[in-house]
Amino acid sequence: MAKKSVLAIGIEPALADFTAAPELNPDRVRAYVHAQIEQLHALGFDAEICLIDLGETAEQVTAAALKAKPFDCVVIGAGLRLPAPQLLLFEKIINLIHRLAPTACICFNTNPADTVAAVQRWIEP
Template structure:
């Protein structure tokens, strides 16, 4: 039986302003993301990450990833939903998922460290 596929879409940590997040750095957030992708793989999923910028190429990068294969689940990272000024980008990404992965479950993590739990709420490996 084929493994369930997961795409995790989030803001590239290098584009985040960490002023409001004392103790977080791009390197630390990137490490959390990679750890969660590896955790999903260890749980039996085929998982990949899609890191986007804040708008210049975000839609094209997300669309390319979404078209690359059929996904059973798409995780939308917390950094896309907050702060409020990212609402338009968040809507664009949700609509791309709707177009290119209409059968995929959509889930949301609350931090870069709970992606696996978000996926497991909706899809079993």
């Protein structure tokens, strides 16, 4: 049986706005993200990361990742959907997922350390 596949989409940590979460920084977020992906692997998922910029190539990078293979679940990081200035980009990414991965569950983490919990709410390995 094939492993369930997960794509985690988020803003490249070096470009993220940490105003609302001053305890975070790019290195800490990157460490959390990689640890969550490793935990998903350990749980039996085929998981990968798609880090995007703030709009210049975000749609193209996301579309390429979504077209690469079918995904059972797509996680959208808090850094993409919470800062108000990201609303248009968030909508664009949601619509890409809807169009290019119509059977994938969509879930949201609340911080870079709870991606696994978000995935597990919707699919099992």
